[in-house]
Amino acid sequence: MGWDRNQMAARAAQELQDGWYVNLGIGIPTLVVNYIPEGVNVTLQSENGMLGMGPFPYEGEEDPDLINAGKQTITELPQTAYFDSAQSFAMIRGGKIAMAILGAMEVSESGDLANWMIPGKLVKGMGGAMDLVAGVGRVVVVMDHTNKAGESKVLKACTLPLTGRSVVNRIITNMGVLDVVEGGLKLVELADGVTEAELRAATEATLVN
Amino acid sequence: MGWDRNQMAARAAQELQDGWYVNLGIGIPTLVVNYIPEGVNVTLQSENGMLGMGPFPYEGEEDPDLINAGKQTITELPQTAYFDSAQSFAMIRGGKIAMAILGAMEVSESGDLANWMIPGKLVKGMGGAMDLVAGVGRVVVVMDHTNKAGESKVLKACTLPLTGRSVVNRIITNMGVLDVVEGGLKLVELADGVTEAELRAATEATLVN
Amino acid sequence: MGFTKVYNSAGEALDGLLFDGMTIAAGGFGLCGIPELLIDALVASKVKNLTIASNNCGVDGFGLGKLLDTKQIKKMISSYVGENAEFMRQYLSGELELEFNPQGTLAERMRAGGAGIPGFYTATGVGTVIADGKETKIFNGREYVLETGLVMDLSIVKAWKADPSGNLVFRKTARNFNPPAATCGKVCVVEVEEIVPLGSLDPDHIHLPGIYVHRIIQGEHEKRIEQRTTRKREA
Amino acid sequence: MGFTKVYNSAGEALDGLLFDGMTIAAGGFGLCGIPELLIDALVASKVKNLTIASNNCGVDGFGLGKLLDTKQIKKMISSYVGENAEFMRQYLSGELELEFNPQGTLAERMRAGGAGIPGFYTATGVGTVIADGKETKIFNGREYVLETGLVMDLSIVKAWKADPSGNLVFRKTARNFNPPAATCGKVCVVEVEEIVPLGSLDPDHIHLPGIYVHRIIQGEHEKRIEQRTTRKREA
Numbered sequence: 085m086g087w088d089r090n091q092m093a094a095r096a097a098q099e100l101q102d103g104w105y106v107n108l109g110i111g112i113p114t115l116v117v118n119y120i121p122e123g124v125n126v127t128l129q130s131e132n133g134m135l136g137m138g139p140f141p142y143e144g145e146e147d148p149d150l151i152n153a154g155k156q157t158i159t160e161l162p163q164t165a166y167f168d169s170a171q172s173f174a175m176i177r178g179g180k181i182a183m184a185i186l187g188a189m190e191v192s193e194s195g196d197l198a199n200w201m202i203p204g205k206l207v208k209g210m211g212g213a214m215d216l217v218a219g220v221g222r223v224v225v226v227m228d229h230t231n232k233a234g235e236s237k238v239l240k241a242c243t244l245p246l247t248g249r250s251v252v253n254r255i256i257t258n259m260g261v262l263d264v265v266e267g268g269l270k271l272v273e274l275a276d277g278v279t280e281a282e283l284r285a286a287t288e289a290t291l292v293n
Numbered sequence: 294m295g296w297d298r299n300q301m302a303a304r305a306a307q308e309l310q311d312g313w314y315v316n317l318g319i320g321i322p323t324l325v326v327n328y329i330p331e332g333v334n335v336t337l338q339s340e341n342g343m344l345g346m347g348p349f350p351y352e353g354e355e356d357p358d359l360i361n362a363g364k365q366t367i368t369e370l371p372q373t374a375y376f377d378s379a380q381s382f383a384m385i386r387g388g389k390i391a392m393a394i395l396g397a398m399e400v401s402e403s404g405d406l407a408n409w410m411i412p413g414k415l416v417k418g419m420g421g422a423m424d425l426v427a428g429v430g431r432v433v434v435v436m437d438h439t440n441k442a443g444e445s446k447v448l449k450a451c452t453l454p455l456t457g458r459s460v461v462n463r464i465i466t467n468m469g470v471l472d473v474v475e476g477g478l479k480l481v482e483l484a485d486g487v488t489e490a491e492l493r494a495a496t497e498a499t500l501v502n
Numbered sequence: 503m504g505f506t507k508v509y510n511s512a513g514e515a516l517d518g519l520l521f522d523g524m525t526i527a528a529g530g531f532g533l534c535g536i537p538e539l540l541i542d543a544l545v546a547s548k549v550k551n552l553t554i555a556s557n558n559c560g561v562d563g564f565g566l567g568k569l570l571d572t573k574q575i576k577k578m579i580s581s582y583v584g585e586n587a588e589f590m591r592q593y594l595s596g597e598l599e600l601e602f603n604p605q606g607t608l609a610e611r612m613r614a615g616g617a618g619i620p621g622f623y624t625a626t627g628v629g630t631v632i633a634d635g636k637e638t639k640i641f642n643g644r645e646y647v648l649e650t651g652l653v654m655d656l657s658i659v660k661a662w663k664a665d666p667s668g669n670l671v672f673r674k675t676a677r678n679f680n681p682p683a684a685t686c687g688k689v690c691v692v693e694v695e696e697i698v699p700l701g702s703l704d705p706d707h708i709h710l711p712g713i714y715v716h717r718i719i720q721g722e723h724e725k726r727i728e729q730r731t732t733r734k735r736e737a
Numbered sequence: 738m739g740f741t742k743v744y745n746s747a748g749e750a751l752d753g754l755l756f757d758g759m760t761i762a763a764g765g766f767g768l769c770g771i772p773e774l775l776i777d778a779l780v781a782s783k784v785k786n787l788t789i790a791s792n793n794c795g796v797d798g799f800g801l802g803k804l805l806d807t808k809q810i811k812k813m814i815s816s817y818v819g820e821n822a823e824f825m826r827q828y829l830s831g832e833l834e835l836e837f838n839p840q841g842t843l844a845e846r847m848r849a850g851g852a853g854i855p856g857f858y859t860a861t862g863v864g865t866v867i868a869d870g871k872e873t874k875i876f877n878g879r880e881y882v883l884e885t886g887l888v889m890d891l892s893i894v895k896a897w898k899a900d901p902s903g904n905l906v907f908r909k910t911a912r913n914f915n916p917p918a919a920t921c922g923k924v925c926v927v928e929v930e931e932i933v934p935l936g937s938l939d940p941d942h943i944h945l946p947g948i949y950v951h952r953i954i955q956g957e958h959e960k961r962i963e964q965r966t967t968r969k970r971e972a
Contacts, residue, residue, distance in 0.1 A: 173841025249864030382606025
């Protein structure tokens with residue numbers, strides 16, 4: 085029922101527009117690159133200091149000096165430019181990046197995002213996520229609609245420490261697509277085989293029309 | 294009586310130490326470069342975006358893309374590095390430059406400096422001087438002791454709009470060398486043929502022992 | 503690939519971006535590294551009441567000085583008037599507003615505006631008229647003044663080379679204010695001496711990544727020298 | 738020419754600079770572009786109670802992780818713990834202080850400290866624990882938090898090439914935090930893969946001018962890869 089990881093990534097890829105500069109987070113967002121529509125030319129920013137991120141290298145061609153923000157070995161493209169971390173976040177904070185597609189632990193109906201720690205249990209760190217959600221033009225979250233216990237991750241209010249307040253524009257889950265609007269979340273699209281009733285049942289957040 | 298422009302520059306050059314990065318202002322300070330002592334290796338910063346400023350080019354080799362802060366054509370050296378204006382003033386403001394040698398219209402006994410405008414008459418602009426006096430490790434002023442009317446330019450308090458407050462460390466004039474110390478100026482050295490009485494007579498500022 | 507940053511002329515590159523009363527950041531220091539072609543296009547456009555942030559305002563009759571002659575500038579944000587007689591005349595007569603910014607503060611205001619930093623503290627100008635009316639704050643016992651980031655409607659910039667993605671390379675001291683000016687405009691238009699094929703610039707040698715650049719033109723530059731100083735060859 | 742920046746070993750290059758309780762800024766992102774040799778020299782020095790600003794703290798047993806194993810670190814200023822088990826263990830057990838900084842805020846704090854900017858405003862972290870106890874201010878209707886510039890006792894940095902004057906060139910994404918970290922130390926020590934003769938670096942291609950660099954060593958680097966990801970060649 086609903087979309088798998090690759091279908092979620094494919095749906096997220098539909099958000100991209102020709103000529104855009106985009107930052108993709110770790111996890112499912114990384115897969116978005118496999119589904120960029122024909123004729124849409126986007127440039128990927130990697131916040132460790134690169135614009136124009138290319139695919140993984142062929143075996144044996146890994147370069148320890150060329151990694152992405154997930155510390156994976158990658159390659160460069162003809163339009164690639166390198167820069168330092170201060171410059172990287174200058175462009176992020178300065179609003180030069182059109183969109184960030186990020187994973188999440190929780191999202192709230194007012195667009196709050198939590199994705200960097202579970203107090204006392206898991207300390208991951210925010211990395212560049214707080215800068216991204218504060219700085220980029222549009223924030224799209226891609227995540228499972230519920231956790232392993234079946235509890236909604238689309239909440240009235242986040243319970244975990246926030247990455248940003250009122251920063252998310254659109255949420256893409258395995259069950260569908262939701263927009264953050266005045267008063268709550270608005271259903272944009274249902275995933276294949278998911279009914280509105282099922283999505284509503286799995287959503288703690290307020291859904292508005 | 295006293296030092297001429299070149300002798301003032303030569304005296305100022307004695308302030309330089311091996312390995313220092315230095316910024317030289319427009320006017321007499323520019324001449325300092327001709328008197329750098331043997332064995333003292335200094336790197337000149339030009340605030341328009343260059344470290345390692347070389348001499349004027351040979352005739353016919355002028356490059357419009359290579360000028361100093363006085364807009365004069367110059368040359369590069371083997372250690373030259375170029376950078377942008379934000380980086381240039383990052384290093385100035387950040388205290389990375391050991392010394393600036395600057396011209397002045399007026400200096401006060403508390404180390405105030407005025408060198409950028411005469412209200413209603415002459416509007417030059419501060420250029421990089423305000424950043425330099427606020428940021429570099431040591432500020433040495435080189436100027437005539439008196440103006441064309443014979444009035445002291447070494448004052449109890451500046452009458453012109455300030456470039457910086459309490460920023461000057463040492464004053465080198467045609468009559469001698471003065472340090473800014475607690476309570477006023479301290480005579481360090483007399484120029485050739487100048488008596489202490491002559492210097493005192495030409496100085497409005499408080500002289501302390 | 504409908505999307506392109508490359509335009510055919512300065513006039514085309516500015517098309518749709520200009521309006522009376524707009525704010526512009528311009529690169530260049532003196533006459534070095536100035537966007538000559540875009541300045542000419544601004545003159546031709548007759549856009550007026552401009553506020554321009556630029557370290558200098560060209561010289562009489564060249565560079566931004568052309569826009570002084572045509573009275574298209576309402577206000578300059580600059581650090582240096584220097585020997586520009588018309589600039590000083592218009593300012594002293596009250597025809598032109600002039601907001602003096604220390605050179606480093608101006609450069610940092612441009613960088614900050616482009617970097618999403620609306621305000622920063624600097625010791626530059628403390629105790630001078632520059633700090634009048636501005637907030638100050640003590641850090642570690644020293645007084646600093648709050649300066650704001652500049653965000654302008656348009657940036658006009660001169661680079662040496664660009665690739666079609668907008669990656670820029672500058673040459674020697676012609677770099678100067680161009681990169682910070684480029685970052686602080688809502689739209690950035692760049693003129694270069696040469697547009698080179700994609701992939702011909704070393705990604706480690708790019709001074710300003712293409713993300714900051716929206717439109718590019720290639721053209722011929724006069725590159726006038728303001729102070730021609732030379733030395734004699736030894737015999 | 739008594740003055741030289743070139744030293745023979747990491748130990749020599751750190752001689753006289755270390756003291757217990759000191760603060761250090763370290764370049765690198767994950768294990769990419771980290772000052773391996775200077776970290777080893779810090780381990781050998783047994784200097785302790787260190788406060789280190791670095792985006793990460795290496796991995797278990799490599800990079801800055803070595804200084805976790807020896808308990809030489811009192812406090813980290815970092816954005817990411819990630820998969821570093823010992824880092825998380827020491828933090829959760831209270832053995833190690835950890836000041837979380839958003840990655841961009843950390844980079845900008847280093848740059849600001851080096852650039853004489855004691856404070857700047859950013860929207861990053863507003864409404865989160867990061868802003869707790871910090872001043873905020875409204876600019877143009879939006880709330881920003883005041884962050885401070887970092888000035889550290891020492892910077893340890895890894896570059897690709899240096900000339901004897903300290904001009905540095907970095908390679909690909911190994912540049913990362915190294916330039917801002919280099920600028921914010923009262924003393925900056927750099928390790929490179931190659932010291933090249935003066936004049937062999939193009940002055941337009943220098944990433945960090947030598948004015949920021951006080952001591953340089955050349956050495957061999959392991960350059961360990963953290964996540965080796967590859968694709969298959971098409972047949």
